[in-house]
Amino acid sequence: MNDTAGVRNFRNHLFDICESRNNNVELQLSAKVHQNGYFNELELMMREHNENIADRIEWKTNDGGAVKVQDLIALSWIPLQLVNPVREAKDPKKIFNPSEFKETYMYSSKGQCLKLFERLMSSPDVSEKSAGDYTKDIINEEVKSSFKITTILPELYDYIYARFADLYNGNDGSFGRIGAVKKLNNKTKNKKTPFGGEPIKSDVNISPDGFILPLFYGLQALLEKKKVNGKTIIDWVTDPKIFLDKHLSNIMGEYKGLFALCDYDPQKVGKAEQCYKNALNSFKMALMQDKIAR
Structure with a gap:
């Protein structure tokens, strides 16, 4: 615990370790997205704009809330679909174009909305690791x-x-x-x-x-x-x-x-x-x- 660099390195890879540990019982995708901090800035903005609605959203799995975060993420694709193509996190040579999102997913597949959201947020063009933490900060102005x-x-x-x-x-x-x-x-x-x-x-x-x-x-x-x-x-x-x-x-x-x-x-x-x-x-x-x- 006295090895500052070692602790920071562990935190940076903590969620990857959790994923390997839970290869038979996968964490819900919403939990993964929350753990990586991809909801943080959106939640902060929502609280600044409308505290009542922000309080009603279940930002973290099983925390309770009248509104599932997936419902908000589905709506978020209305603007996110206009974001420029970005590099993939796992293979920066590959490009993800947010216009690949199909508008019908808003109704028929909230899970797919969240999956594509995680894919977009994890891009090195969109987020980077927070200082001294395992979460990530959003760095993309369009996002x-x-x-x-x-x-x-x-x-x-x-x-x-x-x-x-x-x-x-x-x-x-x-x-x-x-x-x-x-x-x-x-x-x-x-x-x-x-x-x-x-x-x-x-x-x-x-x-x-x-x-x-x-x-x-x-x-x-x-x-x-x-x-x-x-x-x-x-x-x-x-x-x-x-x-x-x-x-x-x-x-x-x-x-x-x-x-x-x-x-x-x-x-x-x-x-x-x-x-x-x-x-x-x-x-x-x-x-x-x-x-x-x-």
Whole structure:
């Protein structure tokens, strides 16, 4: 213990040792990501932006929390998908392109979202070992700016979640008559927003995630890369909340037409790549209208 260099070396390799020790009983990937410190900066940013939501997230496996960290990581790929290709940790000659992420993973494979997150964070272009510790610090400005974007996404998700039924009905729809919606609302007594846990009126029909996530993915259209003080970052083109207030009703008018093609089944909607692409295009068109109007 008096050998400072030896202790530091041990800490740097501690988690690799744990992985070898547990080759038959693997640690959950979320535990590994937490152990490496890949959630640290995101958690810090989230606490600075919204302490309530940060407290509701289970950052560490089995610590308890109304929101699984995987749900937040799934949303984080909306900005992270725009990050430049990076070197692989195990083989720096190989390149990982974050655009390999498939938008349907947000609904159909939260585990794959986390797996790709770990792969991105472990890149030597993204993180480096902390001084005197076995965790890693994020050094990539595009990733850091993506985390900043991510801190806002839970609030925007809750915003759409609480209004989805009204937006659908306002476009000549009857949301409450959809079988999956009836089933969800019949078994949900205390209706609350998923991330913030804010109460929703009992007479408002809440929506399955499969209906919301493809629409929510459209927010990526509001992001851009730009140079700030010589560094490339990812940032909002326009205020997302103001944009949603102005355009979401019209976007819903186009988006709801996809439901019939998917038999009004949220699982089919959530797994249909075309639903994500259509939503993204609708957001782009609305953004273009704003630019022309200026």
